[in-house]
Amino acid sequence: MKNTIYILISFLIITLSNTSILAQNNSDEELANQYFYNKEFDKAVIYYEKLFNKSHNQTHYLKLLDCFVALEEYKNAEKLIKNQQRKHPYELNYNVDLAYLYNVSGKPNDAKQLSEKTIKQLSPNQQQVISLAQAFQFRKENDYAIQTYLQGRKLLKDMFPFNFELAQLYSNSGKTEQMLNEYLDILVVQESYIQSVQNALQTNLSDDDKGTKKDLLKTLLLKYIQTHPDRKVFSEMLIWVYIQEENYLGAFTQAKALDKRFKEYGDRLMALGHLSAENKDYETAIKCYQYVISKGLDSYYYVSAKMELVNVYTKKITSTNNFTATDLAELERSYQSSINELGKSVSTTPLLRGYANFQSFYLHQPENAISLLNEVLVMPGISAHEIAQTKIELADVYLFVGEIWEASLLYSQVEKAYKYDQLGETAKFKNAKISFYTGDFAWSKAQLDALKASTSKLIANDAMQLSLLITDNIGIDTNEAPLLLFAKADLLSYQNKNEEAVKLLDTLKNEFSYHSINDDVLFKRFQINYKQQQFDAALENLNEIITNYPTDLLGDDALYNAALIYDKNKNDQTKAAELYKSLLFDYKDSVYGVDARKRYRELKGDINIIKIENDILEFEAN
CATH class of the missing domain: 1.25.40.10 (Tetratricopeptide repeat domain)
Known part of the structure; x- marks a missing residue:
């Protein structure tokens, strides 16, 4: 029993003692940090010296060194560094600290000699190279950090080329061409890094207001294309640069050349056509789809390209409202020609829906549009999603001819079937608009407010605007x-x-x-x-x-x-x-x-x- 009590008392004494020491250390740390950030280095140095003597950790070492330097106690600083060197002879980063001390104490030649000597002491060890380079970076010695990675690349015989690290250092040093070459050299070895390279370049070229960096990148890419003609990746990079510049015509030229050289199927031209049309470069979109069509009837994307081409013609003609009766007649012939060639089937429903919209809202032939859309709805094999899209188009036409409740019924069907889908949100918004048209403002506003959180920015914005229109124009005055x-x-x-x-x-x-x-x-x-x-x-x-x-x-x-x-x-x-x-x-x-x-x-x-x-x-x- 006595032994048990003795053990418990001893345990409590040790625990309380450790707690007291920990509390003291925390208090010293807080005081040291406070003095340091207040630039009271003469007070901070006392606490950091005490903390470092107990912990020997790197944080306390660096803070203590900073205090000595700030107080111009260069001998104490040198003594501190050399003690660390003796304890850790294989850690070259302490040489960097010493070179830094030589610089701040007015001995630049000594700093230069030590830095160069340290780089020569590197062994073929990846972690040692990275550690030394980071030490130079920490001391804002980017040139020595670059030399470290280059020496490491040489020692490791290109097993670890340090391209990303060097590229970032070159960027920080304003050496644009070297930076770009490092990123492109990554793709010579490993094409799968293209996304990482593009992400890095996007960051590094973000301040390129005059386009000089992008121009240099394009020049370098052309050289890489010539020296590596069997690689797609550099042409893909060039296309990417043109797209960043929104130069879709330049991207088209490269995409077409790539498609021809590697006998591709036109998929990248289809994607570029879609992107060009989204950004209202209809001329380039037309070129993309025409090129795919020129690959012939057997081309995998022939039908899609034909349909997209008519769709882009429609956008081009109607987007600025400058069209003439002749323009509309030519567009109608394009629709009819495409439908005659491709036929009416589930694979051409986007074309048929587009034609129905054109008939109703531009040719003012809503009866023909209704007939065509009803034909689409009963096509064998049509998907539920296609049916929903067609119902929305049909409801739009019914609303156009004044069949308001028929339109509302169709919108409601789609909203119910696709409650958590953008199609359902579109239908819900259009139904809310019908409530607005018919004067049921309270119900309309309730539906619109629910749509403000829509995943579609367009729907959310339209819903917010119409909701504000209702709120602002009823307000306190309830006169509707x-x-x-x-x-x-x-x-x-x-x-x-x-x-x-x-x-x-x-x-x-x-x-x-x-x-x-x-x-x-x-x-x-x-x-x-x-x-x-x-x-x-x-x-x-x-x-x-x-x-x-x-x-x-x-x-x-x-x-x-x-x-x-x-x-x-x-x-x-x-x-x-x-x-x-x-x-x-x-x-x-x-x-x-x-x-x-x-x-x-x-x-x-x-x-x-x-x-x-x-x-x-x-x-x-x-």
Whole structure:
């Protein structure tokens, strides 16, 4: 029993003693750190010396060394380093610390000699090379770090070439060509690293406003293509660079050459065509699909390319609203020719749906569109997903001809079947729009608010805008009459009954001239004018918003759309550039900011843009 009590008491004494020591160490550490960060090095050094003598760990060593240097106690610093060297003779990083000390104490020649000697002492050991290079980097001696990796590469006989490490060091040192060569050399050895190389380059080229680094990269890639003609990877890299520059035509030239050289199937041209069309470079998209079609009927992507080509023709013609009756007639012939060649089947449903949309909303032949879409719905082998897409298209046409409840029924079917899919969200939004058209604003807003969290940015943004329209124009004043008139005009505009829509909007403006809905009325007038290719009238409505309602929700929308009309429809790029510039100044948080800045660059050129960018930075700072 006595022995047990004795053991317990001893244990408690030891535990309490250790706890006390730990608490003391923590207290010393906190005081040391506080003095250090307050630059009271004469006080910090006392505690770090005490801590290092107990722990001998690297953190305390480095802090103690920093204190000695800050206090210019160079002899104590040298003694500290040399003690570490004696204890760890194979750790070369202490030589780097000593060279650093020589530099700060005014002995640069000694520092140089020691650094060079240390690099020569390297053995063929990967970890030793990395450790020494990192020690040089820590002391901001990038050139010696580079020499270390180069020596390590030589000693290890290229088994560990340290390309990524060297590339980053060259980048930090402003040695762009060497950096690029290191990254490209990685791909000579291991093509599977292409994604890692692209990620690294994207970071290192992010500050390349004048494009000089990208130009150098393209030059080097052409050399690598010539010296490694059997490798796809360098052509793929060149295509990637062109895409980063949004030079889709340049990417097309390389992609086509690669496809021909390696007798590919056209898959990269299909992908590039899609990307070009997404970024509104329709001419390049057309070239991509035409090239794939030229590979012949037996080409794997022939049918897809034919369908995509007509789709891009449609986007090109309708995107700027500059089309003529002749353009529409030619496009109709393209649809009919493609359908006659490819036939009507489950594999051509995207083409058939596109044609139905074109018939309804551009040729004003909704009956033909309804007939075609109903034909698609009963095709043998059609997937559930295709049926849902076709139902949405059919509902759009029913809404166009005034069959509102038939449209709502179809939207509801898709929403129910694809509740957690983007298709379902699209259908839900369109049904919410029907509730808006019919004056059920509370229900419409509830559905729209639920869609604000949509995975689709487009749906979420459209839902938010319509929800705000309802909120802003009912608000405290519960009079729904102005919003009811606006909703009816909006539906009439969708149904292409433009004269009736304009009359309602005029009535609304005259009878409720005080109402907050007036900027929305003007914007809807602009949309109708634009659809009718009445660009001067469209600009009048936009200018009224810009002048009278600049701080309302549609202020930046009006300015951006005015810029687009001058740019794309009036062919007045000088005025367009002026409006893009105003958008960047007056609406710095606008969702159109990125596109406006990009187009402004294209119109004014990189040299002239520098002044405006500096002005904006100064403006934002104030």
